[in-house]
Amino acid sequence: MIDFRYFRCVMKREWKCPDSEINFFMYTPEYPHKHFIDPRYPELLHDFGWKNTRKNVLIIHGFNGTYSKTPMTFIRDAYLSRKDYNVFMVDWSVLTRFPCYLSALSNMKKTAQCTAQLYSAITQAGGLAKMTTCVGHSLGAHICGMISNHLTEKQYKIVGEFFLIYRAKFDIILFLQSNKI
Numbered sequence: 001m002i003d004f005r006y007f008r009c010v011m012k013r014e015w016k017c018p019d020s021e022i023n024f025f026m027y028t029p030e031y032p033h034k035h036f037i038d039p040r041y042p043e044l045l046h047d048f049g050w051k052n053t054r055k056n057v058l059i060i061h062g063f064n065g066t067y068s069k070t071p072m073t074f075i076r077d078a079y080l081s082r083k084d085y086n087v088f089m090v091d092w093s094v095l096t097r098f099p100c101y102l103s104a105l106s107n108m109k110k111t112a113q114c115t116a117q118l119y120s121a122i123t124q125a126g127g128l129a130k131m132t133t134c135v136g137h138s139l140g141a142h143i144c145g146m147i148s149n150h151l152t153e154k155q156y157k158i159v160g161e162f163f164l165i166y167r168a169k170f171d172i173i174l175f176l177q178s179n180k181i
Contacts, residue, residue: 009100012107017114021094024118025067026050027080027087037088039114042121050086052126055133058088058115062138063104066093075135088122090115096139104139112143116150133157 005011010021018038025034028049035048057079061072067089079085095107123129134144134155141158148154 008097009103010095011103012095012110015110015113017117019110019114021092022111022114023091025089025091027076029080029083032080037118039117039121042125045125050125054084054086055131056086056088056122056127058090058119058134060090060115060134060136060140060143061093062136062140063096063101064098065096065137067091071137088118108139108143108146112146113150115143116147119147119151119155129153129156133159135159
């Protein structure tokens with residue numbers, strides 16, 4: 001199948017991961033600048049300061065968003081300021097541009113599938129599901145919920161805005177008023 005492109009919109013029809021339009025970046029307290037992560041090579045996480053003794057957080061932006069702008073950078077920086085988190089940012093901005101809302105809805109499944117591979121890479125490298133949280137904003141919150149559809153075991157924690165938490169084993173809802181977690 002071929003991806004369908006019209007105007008600025010992209011509708012993914014190919015269901016293979018990795019995908020060049022879905023990218024993962026890792027930040028750690030020692031390496032606070034972005035490092036591209038390929039989920040096919042979980043052993044390389046350690047090269048960028050990832051530690052399995054830390055908690056992990058996956059942060060996913062919503063429609064017409066990007067990993068490098070607010071509010072995602074506030075959330076990232078709040079987790080990094082605690083010094084006990086490995087932070088992973090999911091960038092699917094090419095697939096969620098305005099005015100392409102229907103395409104973005106269609107692309108959520110592919111993004112969840114590829115992000116599930118990142119989640120699996122984290123656990124394969126020694127990270128614990130109990131210490132891994134998915135944080136999503138808008139459509140990103142729905143992607144957090146959809147990730148479990150592609151895992152053998154459900155996620156432990158999901159945090160999202162405008163999201164009914166029904167796929168996680170335990171639910172936690174946080175409202176961020178500042179950049180502190």
